[in-house]
Amino acid sequence: MESMATRDAYGKALVELGKLNKNVVVLDADLSKSTKTEKFAKEFPDRFFNMGIAEQNLIGCAAGFATSGKIPFASSFAVFATGRAYDQIRNSIGYPHLNVKIAASHAGLTVGEDGGSHQMIEDIALMRAVPGMTVIVPADGEEAKQAIFAAAEYEGPVYIRLGRPKVPMIFDSNYKFIIGKAAVIKEGTDVSLMATGIMVSEALKAAQDLEKQGINACVVNISTIKPIDENTITQVARITGAVVTCEEHNIFGGLGSAVAEVLVENYPVPMERVGVKDTFGESGKPNQLLEKYGLTAKDIVIAAKKVISRK
Amino acid sequence: MVVLNEKQLQEICKDMRADILRMTERAGSGHPGGSLSAVELMAVLYFNVLNHKPQEPGWSERDRFILSKGHACPVLYSAMSRSGYFPVEELLTLRQLDSRLQGHPNMKALPGLECSSGSLGQGLSISNGLAIAAKIDKKNYRVYCLMGDGELQEGQVWEAAMTAAHYKLDNVCAIVDYNNLQIDGKVEDVKNIAPLKEKWQSFNWHVIEIDGHDLIQIFQAYEEAKGVKKKPTVIIARTIKGKGVSFMENVAGWHGKAPNKKELEAALKEIYG
Numbered sequence: 001m002e003s004m005a006t007r008d009a010y011g012k013a014l015v016e017l018g019k020l021n022k023n024v025v026v027l028d029a030d031l032s033k034s035t036k037t038e039k040f041a042k043e044f045p046d047r048f049f050n051m052g053i054a055e056q057n058l059i060g061c062a063a064g065f066a067t068s069g070k071i072p073f074a075s076s077f078a079v080f081a082t083g084r085a086y087d088q089i090r091n092s093i094g095y096p097h098l099n100v101k102i103a104a105s106h107a108g109l110t111v112g113e114d115g116g117s118h119q120m121i122e123d124i125a126l127m128r129a130v131p132g133m134t135v136i137v138p139a140d141g142e143e144a145k146q147a148i149f150a151a152a153e154y155e156g157p158v159y160i161r162l163g164r165p166k167v168p169m170i171f172d173s174n175y176k177f178i179i180g181k182a183a184v185i186k187e188g189t190d191v192s193l194m195a196t197g198i199m200v201s202e203a204l205k206a207a208q209d210l211e212k213q214g215i216n217a218c219v220v221n222i223s224t225i226k227p228i229d230e231n232t233i234t235q236v237a238r239i240t241g242a243v244v245t246c247e248e249h250n251i252f253g254g255l256g257s258a259v260a261e262v263l264v265e266n267y268p269v270p271m272e273r274v275g276v277k278d279t280f281g282e283s284g285k286p287n288q289l290l291e292k293y294g295l296t297a298k299d300i301v302i303a304a305k306k307v308i309s310r311k
Numbered sequence: 312m313v314v315l316n317e318k319q320l321q322e323i324c325k326d327m328r329a330d331i332l333r334m335t336e337r338a339g340s341g342h343p344g345g346s347l348s349a350v351e352l353m354a355v356l357y358f359n360v361l362n363h364k365p366q367e368p369g370w371s372e373r374d375r376f377i378l379s380k381g382h383a384c385p386v387l388y389s390a391m392s393r394s395g396y397f398p399v400e401e402l403l404t405l406r407q408l409d410s411r412l413q414g415h416p417n418m419k420a421l422p423g424l425e426c427s428s429g430s431l432g433q434g435l436s437i438s439n440g441l442a443i444a445a446k447i448d449k450k451n452y453r454v455y456c457l458m459g460d461g462e463l464q465e466g467q468v469w470e471a472a473m474t475a476a477h478y479k480l481d482n483v484c485a486i487v488d489y490n491n492l493q494i495d496g497k498v499e500d501v502k503n504i505a506p507l508k509e510k511w512q513s514f515n516w517h518v519i520e521i522d523g524h525d526l527i528q529i530f531q532a533y534e535e536a537k538g539v540k541k542k543p544t545v546i547i548a549r550t551i552k553g554k555g556v557s558f559m560e561n562v563a564g565w566h567g568k569a570p571n572k573k574e575l576e577a578a579l580k581e582i583y584g
Contacts, residue, residue: 058436
């Protein structure tokens with residue numbers, strides 16, 4: 001299966017976007033080689049601004065660009081972009097609802113060897129809590145590309161969560177990403193696997209394993225965490241009567257929490273959360289970490305069986 | 312652009328001081344001290360320096376003013392209303408439910424505000440974004456950013472200072488309202504920011520030091536800044552917190568406390584003599 005890191009897709013999409021829209025400017029904080037904004041920097045040096053290792057100022061400058069009619073994409077690692085500069089995002093961008101796109105790479109445990117200090121597992125929770133912020137977590141390169149274009153079209157603040165490792169390509173160009181729309185990528189009647197980001201391909205694997213065991217799982221890609229697609233989530237919950245959420249994020253405040261909120265208010269069904277169990281990460285290879293912290297297809301299968309038994 | 316003579320500016324300053332006190336008295340809260348210290352800086356800016364059209368706040372060529380010390384918004388609201396952005400009567404709605412005059416500036420609420428502020432240390436970064444955008448678009452507008460002295464304790468200010476110098480943003484003019492008081496006491500006691508001139512110079516800024524209550528010095532400083540090329544300018548304005556009201560001057564307690572009716576009357580008497 002073909003694979004690509006969502007940050008690579010971002011870097012390529014930015015260049016395409018830059019050609020189409022001269023209002024697009026890009027800011028980075030000394031990580032352009034890693035976030036892949038360097039491609040844009042090379043192509044459009046007059047529209048790329050390295051802010052150095054100063055994320056608070058990076059976000060503030062982006063706010064100024066936005067009020068001048070530019071479409072700024074501000075990039076760094078997720079831990080710094082959303083953690084270091086949270087107050088700037090809240091007050092300089094969120095409060096006035098400015099048209100800034102925060103595209104942060106190296107989210108989650110799959111940062112790998114850099115360890116717990118760099119493995120951001122709270123960014124979805126932080127960004128989801130900012131009033132008016134749109135939160136997007138693409139599952140693969142194709143979706144990442146489309147999400148970048150959709151974010152540029154959309155007027156308002158957007159957080160886009162990108163990853164470091166290559167992930168399998170799930171979608172092709174026939175797929176149509178729409179902000180706020182979840183996609184059922186496999187139908188099923190026994191349990192719903194609702195996944196985001198890199199966990200979508202794990203959920204698909206889990207669904208195959210469950211199929212072999214006679215369990216018919218539905219897989220939903222929830223790439224927009226906010227505004228969340230209440231209709232699709234409720235419809236699928238009605239059909240399957242059981243839900244497992246899968247995310248490379250703390251189980252508090254992320255996809256699991258968002259789905260739980262929807263279900264409790266609309267159609268309560270038994271639910272299990274696969275995610276990081278309120279702990280920091282550590283050094284290791286991405287796959288070793290996903291295994292150690294319970295973020296693999298195997299873990300999703302276990303959770304699926306458990307939730308079915310609770311029906 | 313209106314240009315007032317010194318006498319007219321002096322009269323406007325009196326009205327602005329009275330506005331600040333009336334607004335905060337009516338609201339029962341707010342920040343008179345750091346508003347009063349910036350009256351002359353704001354009066355000269357809004358009446359004699361800014362290239363703006365108060366009747367057309369979205370005019371694309373306008374100079375931008377960023378109030379980084381957002382708590383001093385009474386002085387900004389006063390300058391805006393006195394220069395024609397909105398009726399002076401509206402000033403008395405400060406801090407009330409549904410008012411456009413929020414306790415700290417909300418750009419979504421009031422046309423003419425260039426940013427939302429209140430969390431200190433963020434305005435100079437926003438100014439940088441505006442200034443770089445002007446360079447990209449080959450526009451001639453200038454960006455003015457008023458900061459507090461205590462605010463300079465925020466690390467982000469120095470990230471922004473480095474950035475403005477790095478990108479040679481000669482269209483940025485920062486103003487430091489150096490009244491030497493913050494909530495917990497004297498700035499030099501809480502956390503000393505001196506030597507301030509040398510700090511900005513070492514960050515590659517052009518530095519102008521003035522008496523922040525001297526209208527002529529203020530005007531000359533803004534004019535000097537316009538002529539500086541290839542580097543940003545900071546005007547370090549020595550001011551008195553609570554300026555113009557004897558019982559408020561140099562008293563830290565008036566940072567975030569509104570006068571009562573009696574205090575307002577006494578203050579107005581002093582201002583108008």
